[in-house]
Amino acid sequence: xxxxxxxxxxxxxxxxxxxxxxxxxxxxxxxxxxxxxxxxxxxxxxxxxxxxxxxxxxxxxxxxxxxxxxxxxxxxxxxxxxxxxxxxxxxxxxxxxxxxxxxxxxxxxxxxxxxxxxxxxxxxxxxxxxxxxxxxxxxxxxxxxxxxxxxxxxxxxxxxxxxxxxxxxxxxxxxxxxxxxxxxxxxxxxxxxxxxxxxxxxxxxxxxxxxxxxxxxxxxxxxxxxxxxxxxxxxxxxxxxxxxxxxxxxxxxxxxxx
Amino acid sequence: xxxxxxxxxxxxxxxxxxxxxxxxxxxxxxxxxxxxxxxxxxxxxxxxxxxxxxxxxxxxxxxxxxxxxxxxxxxxxxxxxxxxxxxxxxxxxxxxxxxxxxxxxxxxxxxxxxxxxxxxxxxxxxxxxxxxxxxxxxxxxxxxxxxxxxxxxxxxxxxxxxxxxxxxxxxxxxxxxxxxxxxxxxxxxxxxxxxxxxxxxxxxxxxxxxxxxxxxxxxxxxxxxxxxxxxxxxxxxxxxxxxxxxxxxxxxxxxxxxxxxxxxxxxxxxxxxxxxxxxxxxxxxxxxxxxxxxxxxxxxxxxxxxxxxxxxxxxxxxxxxxxxxxxxxxxxxxxxxxxxxxxxxxx
Numbered sequence: 001x002x003x004x005x006x007x008x009x010x011x012x013x014x015x016x017x018x019x020x021x022x023x024x025x026x027x028x029x030x031x032x033x034x035x036x037x038x039x040x041x042x043x044x045x046x047x048x049x050x051x052x053x054x055x056x057x058x059x060x061x062x063x064x065x066x067x068x069x070x071x072x073x074x075x076x077x078x079x080x081x082x083x084x085x086x087x088x089x090x091x092x093x094x095x096x097x098x099x100x101x102x103x104x105x106x107x108x109x110x111x112x113x114x115x116x117x118x119x120x121x122x123x124x125x126x127x128x129x130x131x132x133x134x135x136x137x138x139x140x141x142x143x144x145x146x147x148x149x150x151x152x153x154x155x156x157x158x159x160x161x162x163x164x165x166x167x168x169x170x171x172x173x174x175x176x177x178x179x180x181x182x183x184x185x186x187x188x189x190x191x192x193x194x195x196x197x198x199x200x201x202x203x204x205x206x207x208x209x210x211x212x213x214x215x216x217x218x219x220x221x222x223x224x225x226x227x228x229x230x231x232x233x234x235x236x237x238x239x240x241x242x243x244x245x246x247x248x249x250x251x252x253x254x255x256x257x258x
Numbered sequence: 259x260x261x262x263x264x265x266x267x268x269x270x271x272x273x274x275x276x277x278x279x280x281x282x283x284x285x286x287x288x289x290x291x292x293x294x295x296x297x298x299x300x301x302x303x304x305x306x307x308x309x310x311x312x313x314x315x316x317x318x319x320x321x322x323x324x325x326x327x328x329x330x331x332x333x334x335x336x337x338x339x340x341x342x343x344x345x346x347x348x349x350x351x352x353x354x355x356x357x358x359x360x361x362x363x364x365x366x367x368x369x370x371x372x373x374x375x376x377x378x379x380x381x382x383x384x385x386x387x388x389x390x391x392x393x394x395x396x397x398x399x400x401x402x403x404x405x406x407x408x409x410x411x412x413x414x415x416x417x418x419x420x421x422x423x424x425x426x427x428x429x430x431x432x433x434x435x436x437x438x439x440x441x442x443x444x445x446x447x448x449x450x451x452x453x454x455x456x457x458x459x460x461x462x463x464x465x466x467x468x469x470x471x472x473x474x475x476x477x478x479x480x481x482x483x484x485x486x487x488x489x490x491x492x493x494x495x496x497x498x499x500x501x502x503x504x505x506x507x508x509x510x511x512x513x514x515x516x517x518x519x520x521x522x523x524x525x526x527x528x529x530x531x532x533x534x535x536x537x538x539x540x541x542x543x544x545x546x547x548x549x550x551x552x553x554x555x556x557x558x559x560x561x562x563x564x565x566x567x568x569x570x571x572x573x574x575x576x577x578x579x580x581x582x583x584x585x586x587x588x589x590x591x592x593x594x595x596x597x598x599x600x601x602x603x604x605x
Contacts, residue, residue: 054472075474090472092465094532095458103462104473106455116453 004066005030005166005198006051006082011060013046020046022222023060028167033189033199035209035230038219038242044202047219048169051200052084053077075104081166087175089156093145098126100144101159129158134191150181157188167198174208186212206235220245277588284577284585288524288538292545299552306555313434317502319547320436321346321495325514326521326539327447328488333522334451335484336464336531337391341398342492342518345377346511347406349496353422354415354506363421371493377402378489382482399515406508414507417500426501436498443491448536460484464531516571521546524574546570 006028013021021043028034036044049055051062053071062069064080071077074084091100098119107118107125126140144152153173160168170189174182189199189212203209209216210230218225218241226247228238241247283290299306325342332339349370356366377398384394417423428435451457459480462470471477495514500506523529524545525538546567553563 073474074472078474084472086472090466090469092462092469092532094465094528095462099458099462103458103470104475106458108455115455116449117455117458119453 003029005032005064007063007066008047008051009061009063011047011050011062012058013043013050013055014058020222021050021057024219024222024224026217026224028198028200030166031193031196031198032215033193033201033213035213035216036200036202036219037204037206037209037216037238038225041221042219043222044219045171046222048084048171048200048202051077052082052169054084078163081164083160083163083165083168085153085156085160085168085170085173087171087173089152091144091152091156094143096143097140097147097155098123100155101126101129101162103159105163125162126158129162130154133158133161133188148181149177150184153177153181153185154188157185161192161195161197165197167200168192169200169202171202172204173201174203174205182208206238210235210238218242226250280585280588284582285526287577288526288541288545292541292548295545295548295552299548299555303552303555306552311551311555313437315544315547315551316437316440317434318551319543320440321499321514322517322521322543322547323440323540324443324498325488325492325495325518326525326543327443327536328484328491329518329522330447330525330527330534330536330539331451331457331460331484332391332488333527333529334457334460334464334531334534335481336467336529337385337481337484338395338519338529339378339381339485339488339492340392340395340515340519341377341381341402342488342495343511343514343516344399344402344406345374345489345492346496346499346514347508348377348402348409349374349493350500350506350510351406351410351415351508352506353497353500354417355409357417357419357422357506358415363419366419366422367425367497370497371490374489374491374493374496375486376489378486378492379482381489382485385485386478386481403508410506410508412508414505414509416505422497423501423504425497426499426503436502439494439498443494444536444540451534451536456480456483461532461534464528464534466532516567517543517546520567520571520574523578524570526578529575529578542574 004027006026008024008026011021011024011026012019024043024047026034026036026047036048038044046055050057051071053074053076056072062071064082069076069080071080071082077084092103095103099122102122102125107121108115109118109121110116123140130140144155147155157168157170173185173189177185186208189201192199199212201209201213213230215227215229216233216238217227218238220242225241225245226249237248296306305311325346329339329342352373353366353370356369357363361369381391381395381398385391425435425439430438451460459470459475462473462475463477463480467477470480496511499510499514503510521542522539524542525535525540527534527538549566549570550563553566554560
């Protein structure tokens with residue numbers, strides 16, 4: 001088995017005249033938590049869109065557990081065990097917690113040759129899921145729109161890991177939450193790691209990354225500026241890399257060698 | 259939250275009770291109104307409460323129910339179809355022409371059902387492209403009736419085929435065929451909406467299209483399907499209405515779309531998508547027709563009946579949007595709708 005869960009190699013993406021990603025490399029180990037930081041328009045979100053199958057790269061390749069993968073759609077990415085927790089959660093407000101968790105992957109049963117939703121089975125599985133994650137379960141039949149921001153976040157995370165995810169990408173997971181909910185999210189990320197799930201956290205909040213991640217990757221202008229083990233760096237150094245766009249310890253290896 | 263409940267004073271509890279009543283009234287108001295109207299009409303007219311009168315209303319309601327079931331699924335996706343009335347006219351004219359040319363009734367029926375589905379698909383293609391459903395189907399409303407007039411030269415054609423007329427006047431196992439068809443369509447629509455992937459995806463598309471797309475749902479295909487479905491059902495509704503009247507007319511189904519939309523909105527299906535109820539649409543259709551029937555029995559000038567129908571639509575939209583949202587908000591603040599899941603944010 002490859003020591004790396006995901007290895008992105010020489011990823012290039014342009015939008016018209018804008019070069020959003022200029023030969024980006026990114027590695028994620030099994031069960032590793034990687035913080036991806038950088039200014040606006042650094043290319044973080046675009047890189048994650050490529051990895052989650054939302055948009056296709058112009059060049060470069062993605063290896064998953066050592067094997068080349070084609071991620072042409074979110075379904076492909078999910079089949080490969082890569083899940084995305086969107087910044088706006090991508091939940092349907094009118095649908096229930098259970099319906100949202102299973103949306104696109106419903107449990108069905110056959111009756112007289114027709115396929116019907118197996119609602120009791122999904123409700124049970126959703127409740128169990130929350131218990132397993134140690135998240136306080138909202139009543140799984142309530143519409144998501146009645147939940148608080150933190151609870152919606154919990155539903156989005158539960159959905160991401162309900163189906164044997166190996167890597168969960170979180171786009172600004174704390175952007176729209178209050179202080180206690182932020183603590184909750186950080187705990188959840190730790191719990192995912194304990195379950196052997198790798199996490200990529202995109203965040204503006206350096207604090208999020210330094211308290212949860214194993215490693216931080218800094219991007220600017222569509223390039224990776226540098227990468228550090230969190231234990232081996234401090235906020236000032238990361239901040240310098242974000243703002244100045246260069247690595248003060250150069251020549252350092254651009255990423256953890258495989 | 260046991261402590262907060264214990265701390266709630268009597269005033270709070272009264273507020274809570276009022277909020278519960280308000281939520282109940284908004285959710286089941288239509289059924290209450292229907293019940294009240296029927297009691298009032300029973301008292302006001304000796305002809306109202308009779309099997310014959312009820313059967314009459316049910317048969318009039320049948321085509322509205324059939325098409326409203328399709329409209330419910332369209333509205334679930336946050337769409338609308340204004341062209342169903344004109345499609346009824348086109349189906350009516352072409353069915354009469356086909357029967358006049360001595361085509362067998364089954365072939366005529368199959369052909370107009372296919373035609374309705376194709377017309378719906380055409381609407382769906384444009385909606386999928388991102389055009390507003392309102393404009394796409396308003397255009398169809400206009401050109402479909404135009405085609406109906408061109409095809410018939412403006413004349414109504416009588417229908418003599420017993421096989422065809424059976425769909426509007428016949429009986430099966432002692433039940434009138436239109437009523438039976440409406441019941442079957444409503445049942446199938448209920449199962450589709452509430453118990454299948456298709457219905458769930460329609461609600462997801464209407465609730466938040468971007469989320470549906472992110473979860474891998476083929477949004478375009480769902481939209482095509484709901485418009486094709488309402489087209490098929492409008493054709494079936496057209497067959498029933500035409501067979502009941504016994505002639506094919508380019509003037510059939512004028513303002514029929516308004517009845518269908520009023521029934522659906524009155525039933526509680528959200529105009530903005532994401533929430534839909536087939537049972538509500540059936541009750542809405544019955545409500546409109548019982549109100550009309552009552553006004554007729556009371557000898558009210560038929561021109562006023564149209565005024566009343568318009569006012570009902572306006573009230574339905576008012577309740578569907580503003581009132582519904584305010585009451586839900588208020589009830590949540592008062593605690594009538596349990597804040598689900600326990601307060602993780604306060605933990």
